[in-house]
Amino acid sequence: MENNSKKSEVNAGQFAAYSMLSPPHLEKMQEKLEMFWTDKQREMENVIDFKSNQLPSINRIKKIMKTDKDVRMIATESPVLLAKASELFIQELTLRSWFKAEENHRRILKKDDVTDVIMETDTLDFLLDDDADVTDGSAPNVVPYCVAEGTMGVASDVQTNS
Numbered sequence: 001m002e003n004n005s006k007k008s009e010v011n012a013g014q015f016a017a018y019s020m021l022s023p024p025h026l027e028k029m030q031e032k033l034e035m036f037w038t039d040k041q042r043e044m045e046n047v048i049d050f051k052s053n054q055l056p057s058i059n060r061i062k063k064i065m066k067t068d069k070d071v072r073m074i075a076t077e078s079p080v081l082l083a084k085a086s087e088l089f090i091q092e093l094t095l096r097s098w099f100k101a102e103e104n105h106r107r108i109l110k111k112d113d114v115t116d117v118i119m120e121t122d123t124l125d126f127l128l129d130d131d132a133d134v135t136d137g138s139a140p141n142v143v144p145y146c147v148a149e150g151t152m153g154v155a156s157d158v159q160t161n162s
Helices: 002-021 023-045 058-065 077-103 111-120 122-127
Strands: none
Touching: 023 077, 058 077, 077 111, 111 122
């Protein structure tokens, strides 16, 4: 608990120092994020069919959920809610990464933009690889091994014969 409060103090100090460097940019970014969430809230309040989302089908999400041996039954609403939450998460991460690309005077998102956003945003700390050694100045690996290898976090029962 004490460690978390120290971390919060450091992050608050960093944020204060950063905001003194470029307050108009941060205010503009914060305003755009607030507009994003206001629009998304209004959009969700007016939705009739939650099953229409931009992510994989609900059956695919159910299949992924069932890969956990502890999961036996899945409520009908669970995959729909998970799909919508994932969609919003990806949209906000992309929006924040876009701000980072614009800050660097680019119109193309790079992996470094996403990495920087993850490292700068406290709520995204769970995406950081705890075992990463970043003392050499390189960017830490924030992509879990299973996703980097293309399995998308799903255990595969298929064995290949080599």
